[in-house]
Every structure is written in structure tokens, then in C-alpha cells.
Amino acid sequence: MIVAERKSIPELVEILKAHKKILVLGCGTCVTVCLAGGEREVSIISSALRIASKVQGLGFEIDEFVIERQCDNIFIEQAAEAIQKCDAVLSLGCGAGVQAIAERYPQKPVYAGLNTAFLGILEERGVWAEKCAACGSCVLDKYGGICPVTRCAKHMLNGPCGGSREDRCEVRPDRPCAWQLIYTRLKGIGQLDRLKQIESPKNWRSSLSGGPRVIIREDHRI
Amino acid sequence: MKPDSRLAGKLGGKDFIFTAEYLPLAGTDASFVEACTKSFGNRLTAVNVADNHYGVAMSSLAASVALNRAGIEPVYQVVTRDRNRIAIQSDLLGAAFLGIKNVLCLSGFHQTLIDCPQAANVFDIDSIQLVNLVKTMNGGLLLDGTKIQGEFSMLIGAVANPYMKPLELNILRLSKKAAAGANFIQTQAVFDVELFKQWLEAARKEGITEKTAILAGVLPLKSAVQGQKLLDTHTDFHIPAEVLNRIKAAGDEAAQKKEGSKIAIEIAKKLKAMPGLRGVHILSGGNEAVVPDLIAAI
Numbered sequence: 267m268i269v270a271e272r273k274s275i276p277e278l279v280e281i282l283k284a285h286k287k288i289l290v291l292g293c294g295t296c297v298t299v300c301l302a303g304g305e306r307e308v309s310i311i312s313s314a315l316r317i318a319s320k321v322q323g324l325g326f327e328i329d330e331f332v333i334e335r336q337c338d339n340i341f342i343e344q345a346a347e348a349i350q351k352c353d354a355v356l357s358l359g360c361g362a363g364v365q366a367i368a369e370r371y372p373q374k375p376v377y378a379g380l381n382t383a384f385l386g387i388l389e390e391r392g393v394w395a396e397k398c399a400a401c402g403s404c405v406l407d408k409y410g411g412i413c414p415v416t417r418c419a420k421h422m423l424n425g426p427c428g429g430s431r432e433d434r435c436e437v438r439p440d441r442p443c444a445w446q447l448i449y450t451r452l453k454g455i456g457q458l459d460r461l462k463q464i465e466s467p468k469n470w471r472s473s474l475s476g477g478p479r480v481i482i483r484e485d486h487r488i
Numbered sequence: 489m490k491p492d493s494r495l496a497g498k499l500g501g502k503d504f505i506f507t508a509e510y511l512p513l514a515g516t517d518a519s520f521v522e523a524c525t526k527s528f529g530n531r532l533t534a535v536n537v538a539d540n541h542y543g544v545a546m547s548s549l550a551a552s553v554a555l556n557r558a559g560i561e562p563v564y565q566v567v568t569r570d571r572n573r574i575a576i577q578s579d580l581l582g583a584a585f586l587g588i589k590n591v592l593c594l595s596g597f598h599q600t601l602i603d604c605p606q607a608a609n610v611f612d613i614d615s616i617q618l619v620n621l622v623k624t625m626n627g628g629l630l631l632d633g634t635k636i637q638g639e640f641s642m643l644i645g646a647v648a649n650p651y652m653k654p655l656e657l658n659i660l661r662l663s664k665k666a667a668a669g670a671n672f673i674q675t676q677a678v679f680d681v682e683l684f685k686q687w688l689e690a691a692r693k694e695g696i697t698e699k700t701a702i703l704a705g706v707l708p709l710k711s712a713v714q715g716q717k718l719l720d721t722h723t724d725f726h727i728p729a730e731v732l733n734r735i736k737a738a739g740d741e742a743a744q745k746k747e748g749s750k751i752a753i754e755i756a757k758k759l760k761a762m763p764g765l766r767g768v769h770i771l772s773g774g775n776e777a778v779v780p781d782l783i784a785a786i
Binding site for chain 2: 419420421422423424425426427428429430431432434436437439445446449458461462464465466467468470
């Protein structure tokens with residue numbers, strides 16, 4: 267899923283202070299699951315903004331609304347009335363959701379209430395970790411299902427760097443070294459020989475390095 | 489074309505080899521050339537010139553060329569952290585044009601561990617791919633198959649951390665560096681000689697020491713505080729507590745520095761007696777003046 271976290275209330279106040287009628291718009295998909303922008307967070311952030319408004323005399327009128335998916339026009343439609351009524355939208359969707367709303371309402375200021383962080387999973391209660399960099403050409407088959415492009419701080423494709431020790435990443439000592447995980451996993455499934463192969467430089471063209479990305483499915487465009 | 493540097497010549501012989509390193513400073517002052525000449529002179533086969541080791545510094549290419557002109561053979565260090573394959577190949581062509589004949593291929597300290605934590609990194613290629621890239625260029629071609637106009641020939645070096653665990657993964661990676669084209673390997677600082685011996689023996693058993701010359705890193709610590717700082721900030725240092733305690737017990741700043749050099753000499757002497765080891769690489773960066781006494785004593 268897409269993992270995001272909330273911007274701070276002072277930052278949101280700074281972003282919104284030129285407006286009065288503000289719609290805090292939540293999203294019922296990824297950001298609900300990662301506890302950043304669902305119904306509960308819409309309510310919490312709205313309350314915090316109302317308090318800040320009262321304390322600082324900002325005159326905010328906060329409305330709350332949640333749709334199932336902000337990145338999908340069919341669902342955005344459900345928020346049409348609420349969006350029409352407000353001066354500005356504070357979207358608690360991911361970066362894709364914010365832009366989908368902004369594209370749909372060219373005359374309406376739409377602001378991001380979250381910092382969209384990465385594609386990841388819930389590893390344990392309250393801990394989300396990045397697992398996929400969406401590089402556009404998946405190499406997981408070669409590395410026992412553990413991604414060195416995403417999880418190695420140096421994107422090393424041919425083994426760990428010299429800083430890998432005691433299973434920890436040198437850059438984030440609270441995280442495991444991806445290469446130690448790859449080694450253990452490949453050994454466990456009898457595929458350690460894969461690591462003997464010298465991997466050529468990666469073709470980054472399918473990643474963000476290749477420019478804005480789009481997938482066109484002609485079979486779905488008829 | 490075969491690399492024809494002085495270091496390449498020595499690797500082909502039987503002599504025990506000494507190299508050291510110079511860390512360029514964040515400036516344009518030319519006095520480093522004279523200082524390096526004084527510290528290194530003809531005592532060493534070659535001197536590594538670090539690539540933005542702990543933050544922004546004079547480019548390793550410029551400093552390498554300056555030392556080369558002063559008669560000190562440089563090992564031009566290139567990290568993959570800051571440059572993509574376009575910039576690296578371009579700089580390598582420039583380096584060859586300017587007379588550089590040795591290159592050391594590294595990924596480099598991650599920028600969050602040095603003085604520029606807010607910078608974006610590159611890591612377009614990794615260190616083994618860089619080794620392989622230089623080998624390809626030695627064959628007269630760029631990565632995309634473009635023919636290099638003129639001669640290109642570099643002796644290829646890489647690095648290894650003898651203390652990275654597990655040993656099987658460590659040796660597998662070392663073996664890949666040799667297979668990718670590394671002519672020599674310089675290691676991280678050796679303090680635990682016994683553990684290093686086990687690593688070298690594992691490398692020898694895999695036939696790696698036949699393919700690539702291993703030079704063991706020896707770091708003359710300036711103080712116990714420096715050693716502790718290295719341990720705290722970089723996991724690739726393995727410095728046993730007794731080493732730091734010994735330096736600390738030596739007393740004041742000057743005494744600690746002297747003790748650090750003494751330990752380095754003791755380690756280097758033990759390393760010199762190790763079969764399969766081709767030389768010692770003195771990690772003298774920031775402490776270059778210590779080299780003459782060290783070499784004289786080893």
C-alpha cells in the first residue's frame with residue numbers, strides 16, 4: 267500500500283491561513299489503513315484546526331468528508347457538493363489523490379495534508395516499512411523476493427557494501443541490511459548461486475529517471 | 489592495452505607493496521602537493537586520493553593530477569554515490585588523458601553519514617559494476633558499446649571489509665570483485681589480526697589471492713576518541729576495545745598519537761609475515777605526516 271504520514275498542525279495552519287471555508291477530505295483506501303488520512307484522522311485534524319483557528323483567530327469553517335478512493339473519478343464525484351461549497355480542500359489522500367482532486371477542480375485550491383512516503387507494509391503494530399520503489403522493472407526474482415533497489419541504502423545489486431555488519435544497515439542501524447536478508451533467504455531456498463552472477467548496471471529508464479511515467483493499455487481503450 | 493603504472497609493475501613482481509592515502513581538503517590551496525611530497529616522497533608505490541570522503545573536498549581527479557605531476561603516483565578514487573555512469577565514464581576518460589593510471593572503485597560512504605546528509609545520492613551503478621565498467625573501458629569500449637578514441641588503460645582496484653559477516657557472503661562478494669576485473673584489493677583497517685588472517689585464508693582457499701593482489705589496510709589512530717568516533721559512526725570499522733584502551737592509557741594527545749602509530753607498526757609487521765598478502769595500505773588520510781616514520785619502522 268501507499269504509506270503516508272500527517273503534516274503537523276502548524277504547517278497545515280500556515281498552508282490554509284488565507285482561506286475560511288475548508289474541506290478536510292479523507293480517503294478510505296491506503297491512507298486509512300496506514301492511519302494517516304482516513305475517517306478518524308479527518309476528524310482529529312479537523313478538531314485540531316478548529317482549536318488552532320479559535321486560538322489564533324483565523325476564522326476557519328471546517329467541513330469533513332471521506333470518500334472511498336481519491337485517486338478515482340467515480341469516487342471523487344461523491345464529494346462534488348462538499349467541494350463546491352468550500353474555499354479550499356485539504357486532501358488527506360496520498361499525492362496521487364491530491365492531484366486527482368486538483369485536476370478535477372481546476373478553480374479550487376487543493377492542498378496536501380499528508381506527506382506521502384513510500385510503498386510498504388505494516389511490519390508490526392505501528393511500524394510501516396518501505397518494500398517497493400516502483401522502479402518499473404522488477405528484479406525480485408533474482409533476490410529471493412527481497413528488493414535491493416528499495417531496501418539497500420545504496421541500491422547495491424551485487425552484494426552488500428562494506429558497512430553491512432551484524433545484520434544491520436549502516437545508514438539506518440534500526441533496519442536490517444537487505445543484503446543479509448537476501449543472503450539468508452537465497453541460502454534457505456537453495457538459490458545462493460544466483461549471487462555469483464555479476465549483475466549488469468540496471469536500466470533505470472522505467473523508473474522516474476526516464477521521465478513522467480504512464481501505462482497505456484490499448485486493449486482497454488476501445 | 490595492459491595497465492603500465494608503477495603499481496601495476498609492482499603487482500607483477502614479488503616485493504611487499506606500500507600504499508597510503510591522501511584526503512583532499514575543502515579548498516584550493518596548492519600546498520598539499522608539497523606536504524604530500526614530504527610525507528610520501530618515494531617511500532610508497534602509490535597514493536590513493538579520496539573522493540569526497542567525509543564531505544565536499546577538492547575533486548579526487550584534480551588532486552590526483554596534481555600529485556602525479558609532482559612525481560607521486562596516484563590511485564584515483566571514484567565513488568558511485570555522486571556520479572552516474574555518464575559522469576563516471578567522462579571523468580575516467582579525462583583521467584586517462586591527464587595521465588592517471590590507477591583507479592579505485594568504491595560505492596562511498598552514504599551521504600547521510602558524512603557532512604552532506606541533505607544531498608540526493610546517485611548510486612546509478614554499484615562498486616562491482618564500476619570495476620566491470622573500467623574493465624570494459626580497458627577493452628576500448630564504453631558501457632554502451634561506443635569505441636573509445638585513443639588509448640585507455642587503468643589498473644583497477646576495489647575495496648573489501650575483512651570483518652563483514654558472514655564470512656561466506658564476504659568471500660562471495662570478494663570473489664565477484666576479482667571476477668569483475670579488480671587487479672588489487674585494499675581492505676578496511678585491520679586491528680584484529682587473527683580475524684583478518686581467517687578472512688585472508690578463506691580468500692586464498694577460493695583462489696582469490698591468485699587473481700587479485702590484496703593490500704591490508706593499516707590505520708594509525710591519532711587518539712582513542714578518533715577510534716571511538718569511527719566505531720560510532722561507521723559500522724565498517726572493527727576496533728577491539730583493548731586497542732582503544734591501550735591508546736587511552738598512553739596519556740595526553742601526543743602520547744596517544746604515538747601509541748596509535750606504535751600499534752599500527754606492530755600490526756603491519758604481523759601482516760608482512762602473512763603468506764598471500766601482497767602489501768599494506770596505510771590509511772593515512774588526515775594524518776599523512778605519520779607515514780615516513782611508519783614506513784621506516786615496518
